[in-house]
Amino acid sequence: MISNVTEYKKAQEELDLLQQRLERLQQTHSIGAKGFTKAGIRKLIARLHEELAIYEGSEEARRPLEMEHP
Numbered sequence: 001m002i003s004n005v006t007e008y009k010k011a012q013e014e015l016d017l018l019q020q021r022l023e024r025l026q027q028t029h030s031i032g033a034k035g036f037t038k039a040g041i042r043k044l045i046a047r048l049h050e051e052l053a054i055y056e057g058s059e060e061a062r063r064p065l066e067m068e069h070p
Contacts, residue, residue, distance in 0.1 A: 002052065002055040008052065008055050011048055012052065014048060015052070018044050019045060021041060025041070
């Protein structure tokens with residue numbers, strides 16, 4: 001679970017990388033090819049979206065950035 005701004009930013013970066021990877025796979029492999037790989041990436045993307053949404057709705061996300069300690 002994402003518990004602070006640093007983890008949130010890292011999750012967003014990971015999400016971007018996964019989306020780029022999925023796009024590359026879709027361009028280089030026809031429908032049906034690499035299906036398990038694409039499905040796995042989609043599941044990881046969905047999980048990250050869910051975790052980001054939970055964090056965005058949390059009390060931690062509403063705190064001012066000055067309270068965040070690196």
